[in-house]
Amino acid sequence: MWYLCVFYHRLLDYRRPEVQSLAEIFGGPGAGDAVEWRMPENHHADSPFHLVRLPGDERLAAQIANRSLLVKGIYELWGQGTTYEELEKAIKEYPDERKLPYLTPESTFKIIVDSFGKVISFQEQNDIIKGLAYIPFEGRVDLKKPEHKFFVMETDDYGSQNGLPPVVQKTVFFGREVGAADRHLLPTYQLKSRKYIGPTAMDCEMAFLMANQGLARPGKLVYDPFVGTGSILVAAAHFGAMTMGADIDIRVVRDGRGPDCNIWSNFEQYKLPEPLCVLRADNNLPPWRTGLKEIFDAIICDPPYGVRAGGRKSGGRKLLKGIISPYTVPEEKRGTHIPSTAPYSLVECVHDLLHLAARMLVMGGRLVFFYPVVREDDFTDVAKFPEHPCFKLVASCEQILSLRYSRVLLTMVKIGPYTEEVEKMAEERHREFRENHQKWMEEGNLHSAVFSPAEQDGKPKFDKDSKPKYRGKYV
Ligand SMILES: C[S@@+](CC[C@H](N)C(=O)[O-])C[C@H]1O[C@@H](n2cnc3c(N)ncnc32)[C@H](O)[C@@H]1O
Secondary structure, X not given: OEEEEEEOOOOHHHHHHHHHHHHHHHHOOOHHHHOEEEOOXXXXXXXXXXXXXXXXXXXXXXXXHHHOOOEEEEEEEEEEEOOHHHHHHHHHHOOHHHHHHHOOOOOEEEEEEEEEOOOOOHHHHHHHHHOOOOOOOOOEEOOOOOOEEEEEEEEOOOOOOOOOOOOOOOEEEEEEEEEEOOOOHHHHHOHHHOOOOOOXXXXXXXXXXXXHHOOOOOOOEEEEOOOOOOHHHHHHHHOOOEEEEEEOOHHHHHHOOOOOOOHHHHHHHOOOOOOOEEEEOEOOEOOOOOOOOOOEEEEEEOOXXXXXXXXXXXXXXXXXXXXXXXXXXXXXXXXXXXXOEEEEOHXXXXXXXXXXXXXXXXXXXEEEEEEEEEHHHOOOOXXXXXXXXXXXXXXXXXXXXXXXXXXXXEEEEEOOOOXXXXXXXXXXXXXXXXXXXXXXXXXXXXXXXXXXXXXXXOEEOOOOOOOOOOOOOOO
């Protein structure tokens, strides 16, 4: 059956991949790929109204909607039209055997009028509900805890200059709710009430989306090699996964901001199981013993790309130049010594991350990470994302951060085992990628795209009026 899937109008690129990841969690391997999508007639790809066919029954639809952050609701669509007359005709034509079980005298129900891109007054809502008298509701109205919720959803032709995706024609949908998102967890986990945060702590909505992309769930082990304040692992632990993290910064891993304000206290605050361990480890010099592989089900992270804080790797400048041999910390300084570090370029960091994931993820495991993009260069082309022979890219979700800069959440699935030959192939691909894309990644172009105004012939490239209000991809 095709369901109407209504999304929140935010993080547009993340919406379908989230549903597919949740289908994979609740429907089993391959269920994500089996999800089919269509747009309602005359609807733009960024519209909140999508039609979805799921590889399972209504329970699957409910499970997906309930865990999702971006699905407002999934509905059994009883009818749609461009006018209320057309809607009536469609609902009357919808088979009785699908409708009547939800209209029985012993049932309770509620009708909700919702809209997108327009406001419907209370009076109008009442009139719309009264206009549905042709549906033979026999149950009792219960506004607090109804057994069945029915939705009338209206969207209008609102032009293209109001920040919403263009819609050509008014549409009215009527459906029975099968499942709805529980966004209550957002106020609970919001960063402003979290004890330990830092300048790059991951926003909780995004952290939950990342955990969904990583298929975090009970019995799975999720690793964040750039753990910082642990925000991504908090989200994974909320969904029942075991967690483990690492960071090069010993202050983050060991101390935080004191005994009650550190990574551990963040887990305690939400009564979540603590991480199995948090390592002080450099992504450039992995600590794994020889032969150890395939232990994580997902690696989910936000690598340091040098916008707010650049990555660092072990080794002082002298050591990196090979001037002195590895440094041994004198015994009396062992307790307080902070090893010196050198800059860690994004290109090297991503290469190490793919290597780590190829080796340490189980087959079918997921690597989910943010990757920065300079929008001016039209960099959002899939072919230009980093690649590795062990991985298949299953989703790339852009979050536009400014006119010139985006970050893209990449979700990759491990499809091939890690071997030495594969690693050689990966080195080659990386070299190629480095030659083609190293420039902007290495030379501070990203930093300048974020922090300096865009100019053309000495004048600002954008002014208030030249900025399109609707900034989606498909105008
Ligand atoms: C963007 S922040 C991640 C923040 C984290 N997601 C959070 O919610 O707090 C990047 C983290 O990577 C760490 N880092 C930088 N270079 C590293 C390296 N070579 N190995 C491991 N961690 C590194 C930094 O100390 C920083 O905590």
